[in-house]
Amino acid sequence: GAGVSQSPSNKVTEKGKDVELRCDPISGHTALYWYRQRLGQGLEFLIYFQGNSAPDKSGLPSDRFSAERTGESVSTLTIQRTQQEDSAVYLCASSFTGETQYFGPGTRLLVL
């Protein structure tokens, strides 16, 4: 079946603009994760959705970042008033509860 998909694959925006990133998880996967990876750095956990439970937002770096997920389907990560430091690859992963995570191709965000 299809893997995790993300859109857009690349996004260039101006400082101060809002951006919305989308993730389509593997069908049937109850868990969905967002990570950020700055150039040459490791993966930084942002947020975790598990079924209909309240999401774990402990990794969100500021209140400019928010994410939503409808049921066990699509998720959107929104960054408001983008800053240059937000430039990174944003990776989404999905899994069955507690199992191996499968990653999407990522969205490369560049804030000018």
Added chain:
Amino acid sequence: GQNIDQPTEMTATEGAIVQINCTYQTSGFNGLFWYQQHAGEAPTFLSYNVLDGLEEKGRFSSFLSRSKGYSYLLLKELQMKDSASYLCAVRGWVNSGAGSYQLTFGKGTKLSVIP
């Protein structure tokens, strides 16, 4: 909290064997994963260990010692295409909100395979 350490970079010769080590401290350990990430691409799953011992999968093997908080990834018969970053990730209990198991990634080991 959770802490994961792995070497930043390694270089090895085509055809050789290389071992990438990972040490970790975590609460509520519930598994250790290795992922491979080629430059500019998303991580892909390589292996999973939850019990002590060696898991072999083709040219790749992964070892875990829970008492030592230690794992390694062993790559045999290295090929040029194995040049990539190798990420060690530990699933542990995080007391955030209601609490949950979360995967914490190390910074990755960049492996360069040379002819």
